[in-house]
Amino acid sequence: MKRVVILGGGIGGTTVANRIRKAVEGEVETGQVQIQLVDRDGVHAYQPGYLMVVFDKMRPEETRRDESQLLHKSIQLVKAEVEKVDSVANKVLLKGGKELPYDILVIASGSVLHPELTPGFVEGAHSFYDLENAKKLRSALRDFKGGKIVVSVAGMPYKCPVAPLEVTFMVDDYLRSQGIRDKSEIHYTYPIPKVFGIDTVAQPMQRLMGERGVTVHIPFNVDKIDPVAKTVKGVEGETIPYDLLIAIPPHRGADFVGASGLGDKGNWIPTDRYLLRADGKENIFVLGDATNIPISKAGSTADYEAETVTHNVAAMVRGEAPTSRYEGRVYCWIMTGLAQATYIKFDYLHPPHPPTPSFVHYWNKVIYNRTYWDLTARALF
Amino acid sequence: MSETEPPPATAVAAPPRMVVDARGSWCPGPLMELVRVIKDEPVGTEFELLSSDEGSRKDIPMWLEKAHHELIEVRPDSGFDRYIVRKTHD
Numbered sequence: 001m002k003r004v005v006i007l008g009g010g011i012g013g014t015t016v017a018n019r020i021r022k023a024v025e026g027e028v029e030t031g032q033v034q035i036q037l038v039d040r041d042g043v044h045a046y047q048p049g050y051l052m053v054v055f056d057k058m059r060p061e062e063t064r065r066d067e068s069q070l071l072h073k074s075i076q077l078v079k080a081e082v083e084k085v086d087s088v089a090n091k092v093l094l095k096g097g098k099e100l101p102y103d104i105l106v107i108a109s110g111s112v113l114h115p116e117l118t119p120g121f122v123e124g125a126h127s128f129y130d131l132e133n134a135k136k137l138r139s140a141l142r143d144f145k146g147g148k149i150v151v152s153v154a155g156m157p158y159k160c161p162v163a164p165l166e167v168t169f170m171v172d173d174y175l176r177s178q179g180i181r182d183k184s185e186i187h188y189t190y191p192i193p194k195v196f197g198i199d200t201v202a203q204p205m206q207r208l209m210g211e212r213g214v215t216v217h218i219p220f221n222v223d224k225i226d227p228v229a230k231t232v233k234g235v236e237g238e239t240i241p242y243d244l245l246i247a248i249p250p251h252r253g254a255d256f257v258g259a260s261g262l263g264d265k266g267n268w269i270p271t272d273r274y275l276l277r278a279d280g281k282e283n284i285f286v287l288g289d290a291t292n293i294p295i296s297k298a299g300s301t302a303d304y305e306a307e308t309v310t311h312n313v314a315a316m317v318r319g320e321a322p323t324s325r326y327e328g329r330v331y332c333w334i335m336t337g338l339a340q341a342t343y344i345k346f347d348y349l350h351p352p353h354p355p356t357p358s359f360v361h362y363w364n365k366v367i368y369n370r371t372y373w374d375l376t377a378r379a380l381f
Numbered sequence: 382m383s384e385t386e387p388p389p390a391t392a393v394a395a396p397p398r399m400v401v402d403a404r405g406s407w408c409p410g411p412l413m414e415l416v417r418v419i420k421d422e423p424v425g426t427e428f429e430l431l432s433s434d435e436g437s438r439k440d441i442p443m444w445l446e447k448a449h450h451e452l453i454e455v456r457p458d459s460g461f462d463r464y465i466v467r468k469t470h471d
Contacts, residue, residue: 156417161409193443197410199436219447221416236447265421273402294406294414328405348405351434 002033002317005092005102007082009039009067010047011376012288012302013108016309018379020106021072023314028074033317035075036100038092042067042079046372048299050134051163054141055170055338058369060131070377082109085260087281104283104313107269109257111159111289111297115249118154124227125154125247128167140244141174146183147243149175152232153191154222155250157266159289159297162344164188165196165205166335167246172212173337186213187240189220189232200351201344208336208357222247251297253290268292273348274325276308283316285309296330303376304329333365341365396467398427403434404461411437412444419450419468426468427453433461441466 006017017037027033049063068077080094085105092100113129115121128134151168168188175181188195188209194202195209195216209216220234225245232247233239253267262269262278270279271291278284287309288302295301305326312322328348333341336357343361344352355361374380401418403411411432418428430441438455441464445452449469456463 156413156420157409161413191416192410192412193440193447196408197413198407198434201408202436219444273405294401294403294409294411296408330408332408344408346407351407 001031002027002103003101004033004035004104004106004313004317005100006035006037006106006108007085007092008108008110008288008290009037009042009044009077010108010110010288010302011299012110012290012306013037013039013106014044014067014070014377015303015379016106016108016287016306016313017075018070018072018377019306019310020313021075022379023310024317027317036078037067037071037075038078038080038082038094038100039067040079040081042077044070044377045131046369047129048160049369050128050131051166051170051335052369053131053134054128054138054167055174056138057338057366060135063131065373065377070373072378082254082256083259084256085262085284087260087262087284090283102283104285104316106309106313107257107262107278107284107286107290108288108302109254109290111157111251112254112267113249114252115154117250118222118225118247120225120227121154121247121249124225124230124232125152125245125249127247127249128163129159129249137246141171144175144180144184144244146180148185148187148241149244149246150187150189150232150240150242152189152220152222152245152247154225154247156191157268157297158248158251160332161197161296161298162201162332162334164190164248168214169208169212169336170338171246172214173339177338181213185215187215187217187242189217189222189234189240191219191221193219198351200353204342204354205334251289257290264292266292273328275312275322276305276326277312277322285312295328296332298330298332299376300331304331306379333361333368335362335365337362396425396427397422398429401428401430404431405433407434410434412440415441415464415466416444419448419466422468424468424471428464428466428468430464430466431458431461432464437462437464 257263311324
């Protein structure tokens with residue numbers, strides 16, 4: 001029997017588990033292949049929904065489901081925390097002492113938020129990268145009567161690279177809807193000398209910020225936050241006072257990645273950008289935020305990568321060489337207001353060219369948010 | 382993807398050089414990759430950043446100048462450029 005173990009029950013882990021099950025359905029039914037998925041708490045979080053929660057576009061409960069409802073019944077869900085991977089003995093050590101041997105391992109352990117790495121972040125900044133903080137930011141915006149809102153990125157890499165743009169445009173629209181935009185300032189900071197990583201996106205986005213009256217501070221790398229004085233200081237020397245700070249916390253890969261000797265300094269796993277195999281490990285595949293591939297840490301990245309990992313795992317199960325290649329495909333919407341959006345679509349060879357923002361793109365995003373559970377997580381189509 | 386190459390076995394030790402292959406990195410972008418890795422490595426480390434983004438020709442030198450790190454060389458290759466960079470301070 002071949003044992004396939006998947007670590008992580010987020011977007012990447014869940015969809016790849018269901019897809020592998022479909023790809024080797026016959027072998028699973030006859031007991032030749034066993035699929036196990038390890039998840040910390042058995043609760044599946046649809047993280048792209050958190051930004052929508054902030055602006056009452058989704059209810060908090062719409063962002064969560066039991067993982068057991070999403071996985072095919074033939075996949076065994078193991079609720080446990082991973083202590084370490086022993087990639088020599090081919091086994092996963094779980095906290096509590098249990099061990100899971102594997103023939104093929106898929107790591108989809110995502111990224112972990114570390115706000116404590118930026119001094120003053122926990123006390124002084126709002127965020128929307130986890131559900132509890134998204135709800136707190138929602139309350140803070142409801143109480144906001146005017147003043148200075150600052151949007152900052154406090155560490156790299158961070159998931160959903162377009163999120164700082166989105167929250168800026170949505171805050172602008174929200175303040176207008178409340179009739180307090182003229183009593184407010186919005187300031188956007190970014191670590192490089194433009195508002196986004198490449199010109200084809202940065203130029204239209206900076207133009208839009210100009211039209212919306214957003215003040216841009218670039219380059220600005222957050223050094224520390226003073227929650228008493230209510231200031232955010234950049235390493236470049238600039239200090240910006242705020243009434244409400246919305247910041248992206250520093251991210252790291254999962255702790256067990258470091259403990260297993262599989263990661264770089266940030267616990268990201270060095271990964272072949274095409275085969276999605278961990279460098280130097282024949283039987284370990286990686287997808288989603290957990291890789292060190294220089295591409296968006298985003299749900300759609302994990303979704304597209306899952307196609308490649310599925311093909312390659314199925315090939316190895318059948319004793320064939322993994323040959324499927326991930327070509328760098330990503331598709332992300334960018335909210336440019338409360339009810340308008342654009343999108344970026346790209347791969348390794350073709351950069352994105354976002355179209356003019358419109359209501360239609362926003363509705364496509366809304367439809368995807370509602371069909372995610374079947375379309376992506378359960379991989380029904 | 383990045384890797385640190387061991388120094389060549391010569392009498393004079395060359396600084397460690399980290400290759401950062403950011404070809405096809407449209408989001409978050411090659412400069413963001415450089416900013417990320419440069420923070421984690423010791424002063425004196427050299428980086429060889431591979432970028433296929435034409436915008437890098439402008440924004441990488443601009444950022445290095447503002448951040449006071451050294452741009453040693455830009456080497457055009459087939460469909461991409463190699464930026465050789467040295468970290469000069471913490």
